Amino acid sequence: MNNKPLAGLVVVALEQAVAAPYCSSRLADAGARVIKIERPEGDFARGYDQAVFGESSYFVWINRGKESVALDLRQAADKAQLQSLIDAADVFIQNLAPGAAARLGFGSAALRARLPRLITCDISGYGETGPLQSLKAYDLLVQAESGLVAVSGAPGPWGRIGVSICDITAGMNALIGIQQALLQRERTGQGSGIRVSLFDSAAELMAVPYLQARYGAGAPARVGLKHPSIAPYGAFSCADGRELVLSIQNEREWAGFCDSVLRLPDLAGDALFCNNRVRTANRVELEARIQAVFSQLSYAEAVARLTEAQTAYGAINSVDDLIGHPQLRTRAMPVNGRTVQVPAVPYITDWDDEAYPAAPRVGEHLGLPGRAGPDRLDGPDVPAPPAA
Numbered sequence: 303m304n305n306k307p308l309a310g311l312v313v314v315a316l317e318q319a320v321a322a323p324y325c326s327s328r329l330a331d332a333g334a335r336v337i338k339i340e341r342p343e344g345d346f347a348r349g350y351d352q353a354v355f356g357e358s359s360y361f362v363w364i365n366r367g368k369e370s371v372a373l374d375l376r377q378a379a380d381k382a383q384l385q386s387l388i389d390a391a392d393v394f395i396q397n398l399a400p401g402a403a404a405r406l407g408f409g410s411a412a413l414r415a416r417l418p419r420l421i422t423c424d425i426s427g428y429g430e431t432g433p434l435q436s437l438k439a440y441d442l443l444v445q446a447e448s449g450l451v452a453v454s455g456a457p458g459p460w461g462r463i464g465v466s467i468c469d470i471t472a473g474m475n476a477l478i479g480i481q482q483a484l485l486q487r488e489r490t491g492q493g494s495g496i497r498v499s500l501f502d503s504a505a506e507l508m509a510v511p512y513l514q515a516r517y518g519a520g521a522p523a524r525v526g527l528k529h530p531s532i533a534p535y536g537a538f539s540c541a542d543g544r545e546l547v548l549s550i551q552n553e554r555e556w557a558g559f560c561d562s563v564l565r566l567p568d569l570a571g572d573a574l575f576c577n578n579r580v581r582t583a584n585r586v587e588l589e590a591r592i593q594a595v596f597s598q599l600s601y602a603e604a605v606a607r608l609t610e611a612q613t614a615y616g617a618i619n620s621v622d623d624l625i626g627h628p629q630l631r632t633r634a635m636p637v638n639g640r641t642v643q644v645p646a647v648p649y650i651t652d653w654d655d656e657a658y659p660a661a662p663r664v665g666e667h668l669g670l671p672g673r674a675g676p677d678r679l680d681g682p683d684v685p686a687p688p689a690a
Contacts, residue, residue, distance in 0.1 A: 306333025306653045311484075313337065314387045315368075315395040316408070318345045320360065320441070320466050321425050321500065322397035324473030325480070327364040329393070331647055331655070336368040337387055337667070344372070344664035355638045357661070362637055363644065364473075365661040372665030375406050383668070388413060388420070393480055397425035400436055410495050420493040421483040423476050429499040439500050444468040448504035449521075453511050456526030471503040527618075533581040534559075537618060538593055544601035548608060548615040553577060555613060562611035563604075564595045636660045 304310075311334040315326040323338075323345070330336040338345070345361065353359040371387070373380040385407075388394050394413060396403045403409060403424070410422035424430070427439020442462050445451050450468075455461040479496035487493055505512070515521035522530030527547055529535035535549045550556050553570075556578075560570040569575060569591065574584045581588050596604055608615045617623070624630060632643040635658040644658065 304333050308332040308334040311335065311393065312391045313393040313395065314384075314391040315339065316384070316403065317395060317397055319347050319397070320364065320469035321472040321476065321498075322395050322423075323347070323364040324470055325423070325425070325476040326368065326395055327366065328473075328477050328647070329480070330367040333653070334393075337391075338365065338368040338370050338662065339384060339387075340370055340372050340664055342372050342374050342665075344370075348664070354642055355640050357637050362635070362642070362661055366635060366644075367659040368662055369667040370662035370665055371668040381407060384408065389417065391420065392484075393421045393423065395423045395425070395476070395480075399438075400426050400428075400430065414493055414495060418492055419487065421480060421487065421496070422493070423480055423496040423498065425472055425476055426497070426499045428501045430497060434501075441466040441468045441500070444500045444504050448501060449508050449511065450504055453508070453522055453524060455524050457524050467507075468500045468504045471507060472498050472500045475503050528585070531582065532578060533585045533588055534592055536589065538589075538596040538604075540596055540599055540601040540604050542600045545618045546601070546604065546608075546615050547618060548613055550578075550613065556581075558611045559613050563607040563613055564592065566591075566595070633658045 308329060311329070313326055313329050313334045313336045315322055315336055316339040317323050317326060318340075326334075326336045326338070345365075347360045348358050350358045350360045354362045371383075373384055375381055375384065388408070394408075394410070396408065396410075404412070410424055414420050414422055426435070427444065428434045428437055439447075445454075445462055445468055446460075448468070450463060451460050454463055476496065476498045479498060483494045483496055511521045525536075527537040529549070532549070532551070535547075537545050537547050539545050548559075550559055556575075557567075557570040561567045573580070575581050575588055599607070605615070619627070631646040633646045633655065634641050635644050636642075637660065646654075
């Protein structure tokens with residue numbers, strides 16, 4: 303029995319790639335029935351790689367537990383099938399190109415006018431107004447356009463943030479908006495429209511550099527594994543070649559670090575280093591003094607001292623190190639007859655699954671004639687599609 307908080311909720315997601323599937327996957331995790339509408343050839347994210355026993359790592363990650371419906375929305379019968387599904391849904395999510403859903407007859411405002419309890423969520427690259435609203439938007443492009451690239455990484459050639467951070471953040475924001483809309487509907491009985499863009503999501507992440515540039519001394523430079531406003535906060539090498547990152551957040555921590563880690567207690571009161579403002583201004587000298595000590599310590603010795611001083615630190619790990627990390631929580635998931643381990647969602651609830659369900663095959667649950675899978679969606683809340 304589904305006792306999760308969104309049990310009984312029906313979500314229809316006309317989705318592709320990452321942002322919308324991320325959002326709908328979290329709704330599915332919470333018990334919603336998510337009906338994923340795909341092109342006849344499937345979500346193009348299915349072809350990003352074949353890393354997981356022949357399946358795309360992206361698709362496996364954010365499509366578990368959904369039902370796949372393959373429709374060709376150029377065909378009247380398939381459009382009627384989609385309309386039938388939306389008629390019985392609580393939430394409709396789409397992240398097609400700007401204006402595409404409306405041209406197909408599935409614009410959010412028109413849907414809500416006919417279905418007043420429906421919650422709609424439109425995810426776009428740059429929003430629905432403004433001079434760039436029609437610009438194609440993929441994650442790396444938005445990282446560059448929003449300035450994220452300009453404040454990330456080390457000096458030298460530009461580099462991308464190593465995960466799809468704009469897509470993920472837009473998906474999270476869509477999830478937040480939908481959950482708030484569901485609460486609002488409980489109070490008012492009315493659905494509402496949520497609009498999320500990748501650019502807005504990235505720009506909000508840039509709030510601190512934006513405020514520093516607009517009202518302060520300027521945006522931070524790219525400083526690699528350092529913090530532009532706090533020192534010491536960065537990477538140091540140990541005698542055995544291993545590296546770690548440490549962070550000092552206040553003067554009490556600085557004094558303890560000087561005493562127990564560096565074993566130079568007088569350094570805490572040195573005029574060049576006595577508060578964060580002057581430490582940041584004298585970062586080169588500060589880091590040289592710290593590195594001189596760490597160069598004499600093995601990684602294990604450095605960690606022992608940092609632990610004693612209660613100084614915050616972290617190892618600089620590889621992805622392979624993450625796979626074996628003692629704090630990593632994973633869940634089992636079936637993929638092509640095999641069992642894989644995927645990172646668990648980053649929150650723990652009373653309704654967590656011990657294992658995740660599989661991601662669907664293209665058109666597994668409903669779709670074009672001749673495709674594998676049943677010819678209708680079973681369930682009390684979703685009617686069979688109309689005859690073609």
